[in-house]
Amino acid sequence: DSGVTQTPKHLITATGQRVTLRCSPRSGDLSVYWYQQSLDQGLQFLIQYYNGEERAKGNILERFSAQQFPDLHSELNLSSLELGDSALYFCASSVIGSGPQHFGDGTRLSIL
Amino acid sequence: DQQVKQNSPSLSVQEGRISILNCDYTNSMFDYFLWYKKYPAEGPTFLISISSIKDKNEDGRFTVFLNKSAKHLSLHIVPSQPGDSAVYFCAASAAEYGNKLVFGAGTILRVKS
Numbered sequence: 001d002s003g004v005t006q007t008p009k010h011l012i013t014a015t016g017q018r019v020t021l022r023c024s025p026r027s028g029d030l031s032v033y034w035y036q037q038s039l040d041q042g043l044q045f046l047i048q049y050y051n052g053e054e055r056a057k058g059n060i061l062e063r064f065s066a067q068q069f070p071d072l073h074s075e076l077n078l079s080s081l082e083l084g085d086s087a088l089y090f091c092a093s094s095v096i097g098s099g100p101q102h103f104g105d106g107t108r109l110s111i112l
Numbered sequence: 113d114q115q116v117k118q119n120s121p122s123l124s125v126q127e128g129r130i131s132i133l134n135c136d137y138t139n140s141m142f143d144y145f146l147w148y149k150k151y152p153a154e155g156p157t158f159l160i161s162i163s164s165i166k167d168k169n170e171d172g173r174f175t176v177f178l179n180k181s182a183k184h185l186s187l188h189i190v191p192s193q194p195g196d197s198a199v200y201f202c203a204a205s206a207a208e209y210g211n212k213l214v215f216g217a218g219t220i221l222r223v224k225s
Contacts (some may be wrong), residue, residue, distance in 0.1 A: 004157060033212065043156075043201065043215040056210030090155055097212045100146055103155035 003027065004037075006091050006104035007031055014112050018079040021107045023071055026094030031055070031100055032074040039088040049074055050096075080110070086111045113188045125164050127225045131189040135202030135216055138183065142204040146213070147176060150199045156223035159200075160187070165207045167196045 003026035011019055025032050034046040045058035049068035060066075063081075068074040078085060088108050094100035114225040117136045122128035125131045133147075145163040162169040162176045162185070169176050175188045189196055 004155070004214040019114065025219070032212075035213075041216050043203075043213075045214070048210055053128060054171075054214045056212050058212055066219065092155075092213075094211075098144070098205075102158055102163050102212060103148075105155045 002102040002103035002104065004102055005092050006089075006092060008092065008107060008108050008111070009105065009109045010024070010025075012110045012112060013081060015081055015083060016072065017081050018077065019081065021076040021078070021089050021091075021109075023074045023076070023091030023093075023104060025074070025091075026102055027092035029095050031094045031096060031101075032068055032072070033092040034060075034074070034076050035090045035092065035103075036087050037090060038084075043090070046076070079112050083111050085109065114217075115142075116202055116216040118202055118219050121217075122220040122222070124222045124224060125135070125192045127194055127223055128191045129221065131187075131192045131196065131202050131221055131223065133189075133219050135185050135187075135189040137185075137204050139204070139206070139214075140183070141206040141208050142214075142219050143207060144205045144211070145176070146187050146203045146205075147174075148201045148203060149196075150201060150218070152210050154179075156201055166197060168196060189221075192221075194223050194225045197221055197223045 006026040046060040048056040088106045092103045146161040147159045199218045203213040
């Protein structure tokens with residue numbers, strides 16, 4: 001158990017819809033990262049937050065947004081969903097902005 | 113542009129023997145390297161890491177070697193156990209880029225008993 005909690009575990013929805021994925025980092029970790037794992041792209045970095053502020057951005061689509069709240073949990077919002085958004089979405093956390101990142105078990109998003 | 117490459121999709125090893133997983137990178141800005149293990153339906157689990165100022169780091173049965181001149185790192189598992197069977201990902205990060213992890217495609221390790 002990494003201590004990183006992601007909900008929900010599975011999400012099935014339709015094209016055009018909007019979903020919110022939630023992540024609670026390990027106790028004491030200030031930094032949260034979001035990654036997408038799809039079959040053809042592997043694990044890809046999306047975005048990082050540190051103590052409530054956006055720190056780094058990767059290949060995150062404009063239809064996607066994220067935030068980190070004062071209690072340090074984070075949410076990833078995906079809107080206008082397309083079939084290609086079907087993937088595993090992982091959240092990771094670390095104590096500060098460096099050092100090993102610890103991953104949750106992911107949210108599997110299926111777009112029908 | 114694959115900055116981190118794991119060229120072996122799979123590796124099969126006998127229980128008790130050494131497993132060697134390899135990883136190559138192209139970006140000289142990377143200064144921190146990690147290995148993760150992943151079981152199906154679970155997230156990646158951190159195994160071991162190494163900073164670019166070192167060439168070796170050891171933790172129990174796991175040792176990571178870094179050859180900066182060759183831009184190559186490897187993970188040695190000795191002795192290999194059936195429970196080590198999983199997908200192993202190599203990852204790299206750079207302070208310059210906010211420490212986001214860049215992952216390799218993974219190597220499936222099968223340890224036969």
